[in-house]
Amino acid sequence: MRIALFVTCVNDLMFPDTGKAVVTVLERLGHEVEFPLDQTCCGQMHANSGYREEALPLVANFVKTFSEYDAIVAPSASCVAMVRESYPRLAPSAELSSVAGRTYELSEFLVDELGVTDVGARFPHTVTYHPTCHGLRMLRLGDRPRRLLEAVEGLTLTPLEGAEECCGFGGTFALKNPGVSGAMLADKCTAIRTTGAEFLAAADNSCLTHIGGGLSRGDAPVTPIHYAQILAAQ
Structure with missing residues (x-):
């Protein structure tokens, strides 16, 4: 192949x-x-x-x-x-x-x-997962990313309240509607902080950048990371 x-x-x-x-x-x-x-x-x-x-x-x-x-x-x-x-x-x-x-x-x-969920990764940290809108609503990824994360050795996956709610990025939406985008981001960041997770994982770095900015401005001790980088860790 x-x-x-x-x-x-x-x-x-x-x-x-x-x-x-x-x-x-x-x-x-x-x-x-x-x-x-x-x-x-x-x-x-x-x-x-x-x-x-x-x-x-x-x-x-x-x-x-x-x-x-x-x-x-x-x-x-x-x-x-x-x-x-x-x-x-x-x-x-x-x-x-x-x-x-x-x-x-x-x-x-x-x-x-490939029929694989365990990719041989090790990541001894607490992680929460945000399903981004395109993955959730257009590709219908479902629980695939979560299944991959759950199979990572040492990783503790914590639930995120309101996980399916948009983070407010939406590409140019965040630029054209900053007030609404900011309010959505604030809700998402509050939910993430509540999990107590060390890392926030997602399938899109664009959304992670948006959320990461909000977390950083709020001095939240949570690091955004693409889930592929967790799967690559050993």
């Missing part, structure tokens, strides 16, 4: 350790991972802001770059949702649908395609 890492532009520019963690986990399980250098932004920001025509060259580049791979794996529920849910509406074609159908968020690929 030829596997490609779709690192996403946010992770590539700001959180490269998350992309490295995906490779670490898959290589530990015996798989070789390739990194196509022609990959760029998926176009989500453009399409969600109303610039759909401007997103089309990025869609075409994604299909061209990843068409030869059996599986495209990404540490971003948001970007995978863009590929799987929005691409077919933006530029419907058989080739695009085929590539989109082979694009997976990490937990989907591990649990559904």
